[in-house]
Structure formats: structure tokens, C-alpha cells
Amino acid sequence: MESNFVYGANVRANGIRQHYLRYSRNGSQAQPMILVPGITSPAITWGFVAERLARHFDVYVLDVRGRGLSETGDALDYGIDTCAADITAFAAALSLNRHVLAGHSMGARFAIRVAARGARGDRSIDKLVLIDPPVSGPGRRPYPAKLPWYVDSMRECREGAGVDAMRKYCPTWTDEQLRLRAEWLHTCHEKAVIDTFNGFHEDDIHADLPSLDVPTLLIAAGKGDVILPADEEEIARLNGSIQTVRVAGAGHMIPWDDYEGFFAAFGSFLGAPL
Template identity: 30%
Template sequence: MFLNRFADGVDAVDLTGTEEFASLLQSADELGVTHADTVRYVSRNTVVRGQRFHFSEWGVPGRPQLLLLHGGNQSAHSWDLVSLHLADRFHVFALDQRGHGDSEWSRELDYSLDAMVADAEAFVAAVGLDRPVVLGHSMGGRVTLTLALRRPDLARALVVVDVGPEVSEAGARTILDFVARNLEFDDLDQFVDNVVRYDPFRSREHITRTLRYNLLQRADGRWISKVDHRRIPHPNRALTLDDVRAIEVPVLVVRGAESNILEADAAVRFADALPSGRLVTVDRTGHNVHSGNTTGFLAAVAPFLEAVTGD
């Protein structure tokens, strides 16, 4: 019933003339996110490991490459404002991970960390990325760290957003409870109300605008989130501080000042364990750092990206 099947075409679709892009520009202007007058933004698909993946591509080939990995129950669109701002300096690839957004759902119901790391590694090869900087939020941050441990040669640097070896169990339960209560619903306004209560740092207007690519409407009229509803939490081995000591590339750890997931002392221990790690805390935002305070996130991250890519 929920199998998310889309056309497997691999041709790039230009989105800059769409209502979706116009809406994004409006949000950027309201939130103070600067961007170039002309931006390349396309939607693409690729097939890796026998599964179709959707991704957004921003910017001009030949610029330093960024791979963006979203958090659980989100999508590549969670990075849209960040990508818009960075597209004049970087070649940005934002991936819908398996079972999320417009990527295919796993036929085997395999949503393990191992599977997602293998997907990311195969995606890098499939689209021809050459030592990109990998940015990962929450679930995507865990993928980022594990990928760096398994393939130390793959990324030139990492940005890990509001996750680490030590996370708050109570905060994680809050996320799982919110997701479980909001998989499907009848009324869009009620859903927006729920999101605002859960994440008060995001503007109601921007949340409303992003619904169009985070939700699907079924034939019976009910709305559902664009994630595989059959997905269940997978018992993955947790990374430890000893594990991350083996990551030698530069790592920027980004924490939301009001995060209920990555607590302040845990973030310090994480950054201290990294051979080339640095911690920044972004004010006026919680776990969803880059959407709760996009300008603060960009102010923290852009100088790091420019430094590690030589710009």
C-alpha cells in the first residue's frame, strides 16, 4: 500500500522555474538566508546497490563537492536553505536516504546503519564524487561517522550535526514518540501545529511551505509522511569515543544550544576525542540546527567548509 515507487529516469530535472523553488526563495528572504541571483538546482535519480535513490544537486560542477545526509524521518529537502546559500561556492549533493523522501523503500526492510553506510559509499562512486566534505545531521551524522571509519580515504572533512557517540535516551524517545504520532493524519493545519510544538524554533510559514515535498496524499484523502511506515528501529552497534579517535580528517561538531539530543558535556567529550575536531554551538535552535536557525548554522559552518576545501 505504501510502496513508494517513482519513475527510474536518471535525467536531471531543472527545478529553478517551479513554484517549489519560488517558495524556497520566499523562505530564504524572510529568514535572511543570502544566495546568488542565479542558482543551478536540479532533481535527479540514480540506481545503486539495486535500489533507486533520489537526490538534489545544487551548484556548478568543478567546485568543491559536498554530500549532505539528512536525519531520520526527514529528506534531502531539509537541506534546501543551506544548499541554496552554498550553491555559488560548492557543488552540493543532498541525498534522500533509503526509505525517505523520494528514494525507493527497501524491499528487504533493511534500514540498518550498515545498509545506509553502504548506500552512501556506493552513491559517492556512482555520481563521481572525489573526496567530498560530508555533512550529516542526526541519523545522517551517524552514517557520516561510520562511513569515515570504514573508508578513511573517502571524505576530506566532516560536519556532524547534533549527534555523537553519547546521545540523550530521553531526547531520542521524544523524537520516536513524535514520529509515531504523526505518520498519517487528516488535517494539515493540525500537523503544522504538532510540528511547531515539537520544534518551536522553525517558523510556521516555512513549515507550511515545506509540507508539499515531505508529505503524500493517499487516495482516501489522508496525508502520510514520505518515509517507509514499515520501518522499525534497527539495533545498531553504537559508536564510542574510542571509535571516533580513529577519524583523522577535520571534523566540525555542530550542536544546537537547546538540543535535547546532544547534551553540552557529551558534545565537548566528542569533539575532544577527535584528533582534529572542533565544536561550535548555534544559539536559538534545538536538535534540527540547520532548520531552526539557518543563518546561525551557516555562520558556523561556511568558514569551516571554505578552510577545508581551500576556498
């Protein structure tokens, strides 16, 4: 099968080096899409999703600061406001106007903050896709995943762990998926991940939801416990324009669990079915 991968590159935006991977079948003739992965997912791990999206969009998969090949280190700020500013600056640096902004988990929380800020001025976002964002926050139930799951697996990968070691963390994944995670997980900076995890419980993304004024699709995992039915009802009360779809057979890592179901969940939200 012919790949839609175009190139990987770096750009300086919001004061740091940001690395990204571009996937596109029709180049700049297609609408741009920025895809922001989750807490321990470098851009390369979303390549299999970007390949499919690139049939319709000019896709830019971002290495969030502290992950993959983007700038990293203890001195960087990994808070939600800074990471949201990274995305805005990235889009501006590459002149990605009227783009689709899609984020998974952590990336979806950052995307909410970007779009909420955009409602107060920046109008570069055309549509917003939120893929199973953690709905934890001040005074709310904690995020169901535990921090040692991330920290322990990263430390093992820094020591050279392979597929077998990763299987105990992701027992339902294929060897190919586990191999890619083992190869790249060591690039996730421990402080970045810890700060992000803490932010899941300290940052109030619900306060941003009422101000979202671009078409928004929420894709929730049917088998996961990140977004419960009560959470879905609260989101609807906060912003009744948000469309919600559940992928019945998938856990939090939705396209890993149900690849076709993930793309079917978009329906006609982005135009032609994916």
C-alpha cells in the same frame, strides 16, 4: 532571487534507486558536497540550506532510503551499515571525489560510519561536518525525542494532514516550513523510521570516533538536549582533532531555528565563510 537548484535525479547505487537533488552555482568546477538529512527529512526539506551552500559547493542532497523519492519498502534493510554503504556507493556512482560529507542528526551518524570505514581504505572524503548527531547508544542515555512523535505525525500526513496539524509537533516553525513538512512527511516509510530510531540506541558510533582522520567539524545545538556538555567532553577525549561549535540560539533543527547562526558556525572550516 535566482535559485541555485540544478535538477533532481536518480542513480542506482548499492543495489537500490537513490534519489537526490543537486544545487550548484558553478557546477562541477566547485568542490562536491553530499548532504545527508535526518530521520524524517526528505531531501527537499533541506533545499533552503543547499541553496546557500551552493554558492560555494556543488551540493547533492540525498533522499536516504525509505525517505522522499528513494527506494522504499518493508523488505529493505535500514541499518546504519547499509545506509552508510549507500552513501559510499552514491559518491562512487557519481564520481564525487574529495567531497565534503555533511549530515544532520541521523545523517551525521551515518556520516560517522562512512568516514570510519573510509579511514580503513576509501579516501574520497575531504572534510566531515556532523550536525547535532544523536549520541545515544548501548548503555547510554536515550535519545531525547520519543518514537510516537515521529510515527503519529507520519500517520497524520499519510491521511492528508496540513499545516495546522503539524503545528502541534513543531510549534516554533513558520507556516512555510510546516507546509513543506506536511507535504513530504508521508514519503517517510514507517519501518525505516522505526528501525533508525531503534538504531540510535543500538549502534555504537562512539567506537567509530577515534578512527576519524579527516578534518571534522561538530555543530551542536545550544538550546537542544541531544549533545550535552558532558557528551562534548567525551567526544573530545575520543578524538581531540574534532572541532566543536555551538549555535547558541538553536534547537536540534539548527538551520530552522537560527539560519544565519548555522552558517556562521562553519567559520573558515570549509574555506571561505558561508
